[in-house]
Amino acid sequence: MVSKALTIAGTDPTGGAGIQADLKTFQELGVFGMSVITSVVSQNTLGVRSFVDMHEEFIESQIDAVFEDIRPDAVKTGMLSNPSAIAIVAKKLKEYNVSQYVLDPVMVASSGHELISQEARQSVKEELLPLATLVTPNLPEAEALTGLTIETIEDMKEAGRILVEEYGVKAALIKGGHYKGEADDYLYNGTEFLKFSAKRFDTKHTHGSGCTYAAAITARLAEGDSLNQAVEHGKSFITSAISNPLEIGKGQGPTNHWGHRLTTK
Ligand SMILES: Nc1ncnc2c1ncn2[C@@H]1O[C@H](COP(=O)(O)OP(=O)(O)OP(=O)(O)O)[C@@H](O)[C@H]1O
Numbered sequence: 001m002v003s004k005a006l007t008i009a010g011t012d013p014t015g016g017a018g019i020q021a022d023l024k025t026f027q028e029l030g031v032f033g034m035s036v037i038t039s040v041v042s043q044n045t046l047g048v049r050s051f052v053d054m055h056e057e058f059i060e061s062q063i064d065a066v067f068e069d070i071r072p073d074a075v076k077t078g079m080l081s082n083p084s085a086i087a088i089v090a091k092k093l094k095e096y097n098v099s100q101y102v103l104d105p106v107m108v109a110s111s112g113h114e115l116i117s118q119e120a121r122q123s124v125k126e127e128l129l130p131l132a133t134l135v136t137p138n139l140p141e142a143e144a145l146t147g148l149t150i151e152t153i154e155d156m157k158e159a160g161r162i163l164v165e166e167y168g169v170k171a172a173l174i175k176g177g178h179y180k181g182e183a184d185d186y187l188y189n190g191t192e193f194l195k196f197s198a199k200r201f202d203t204k205h206t207h208g209s210g211c212t213y214a215a216a217i218t219a220r221l222a223e224g225d226s227l228n229q230a231v232e233h234g235k236s237f238i239t240s241a242i243s244n245p246l247e248i249g250k251g252q253g254p255t256n257h258w259g260h261r262l263t264t265k
């Protein structure tokens, strides 16, 4: 039977981030993709113009429509801009006993625009972290969630430890995209730290890299990979998407969702 993955997130009309990036990634990895829209965002590679949040009842109705028909094998959440959207998603993840859940704690777009209210940051911690199989913060998100200032690899690991041991997420992947060195990410799964490494590629075309990475991990979890295997596959997928740039867009361009086809040939 085909594996199915659901993304619950905001949109990007230019196709590099959000729901659009997630669906392309699911498709590339041979997983049937489904989507629930939380916010419609007017954005492009230059930045975010504005966004309109869906009402919580309408987010709930979309989630019910999916689960009452085609049960996903894994779920990913991305942009959830306000506490009521977070509360309804948390309620539904519990109601449907979702056991494979990747939480991408989207806070600020690569262009620097805030995609989440200040109050909602607390809701992410209290309501979503305890439900998630994996949380995938970049460095500013890891700092916002833990209150740490992250300057070293030891700080990255400490953030992972706090997220798992104090906030109750099963595993945390602290991404090094914003780090000064190579593009190394650290996974803490409650027992050990694992490093997922890539050479830093000299490019500005990383719009949506976080969405794409988390979506690839979600697709592999839907396919039955262990968490470590799923992150390893995800890292290889995002590295190919960054290292085969399309060079489109006037700002920070999108990653190349079919880059893995060029790399593995
Ligand atoms: N220049 C680069 N070269 C290689 N890998 C990179 C580069 N930039 C980011 N990465 C990798 O891409 C993945 C996404 O990381 P990043 O920290 O950029 O996410 P993000 O900030 O959430 O992304 P975005 O907000 O743009 O969607 C990580 O595995 C990171 O190591």
Ligand SMILES: Cc1ncc(CO)c(N)n1
Pocket (backbone or CB within 6 Å): 009, 010, 011, 012, 017, 018, 019, 041, 043, 078, 079, 106, 108, 109, 110, 207, 208, 209, 210, 211
């Ligand atoms: C909808 C959406 N989610 C996440 C990001 C972060 O890349 C973005 N720019 N837009």
